[in-house]
Amino acid sequence: MSAIRPYVMVDDARVYGAFLERTFGAQVSTMIPLESNPERVIHAEARIGDSSVFFADSGPDGGRCLSSPAEPVHVQLWATVPDPDGVHDRAIAAGARSAAAVTIQDDGSRTGGFVDPFGTLWWVTTLA
Known part of the structure; x- marks a missing residue:
């Protein structure tokens, strides 16, 4: 989901x-x-x-x-996805810049972030 x-x-x-x-x-x-x-x-x-x-x-x-590489962002999007690693990798391949590698969090979820080519900071995560 x-x-x-x-x-x-x-x-x-x-x-x-x-x-x-x-x-x-x-x-x-x-x-x-x-x-x-x-x-x-x-x-x-x-x-x-x-x-x-x-x-x-x-x-x-x-x-x-966390800000984008050039300026602080005002809205960040948080997406819960089945495969945050895959989404992160596909975003980078599509021109985004990594903001944070996907890593395991204290609650057991996997979370990472990227700034898309339009300046939006996205967080991708699994459910814990």
């Missing part, structure tokens, strides 16, 4: 999460602070009905989250 989740980079993830709660009745299930600055958020997830939106604080230098 494949799925895509938007990953929105914002100036203040805590305020954005509160906005999603108020506007959509979202449930913010994850809010991970940046270790070096706990006021900033490196990853968050809000459930809206059967869907989820990932979001985090952005930074002008991309230091708080």
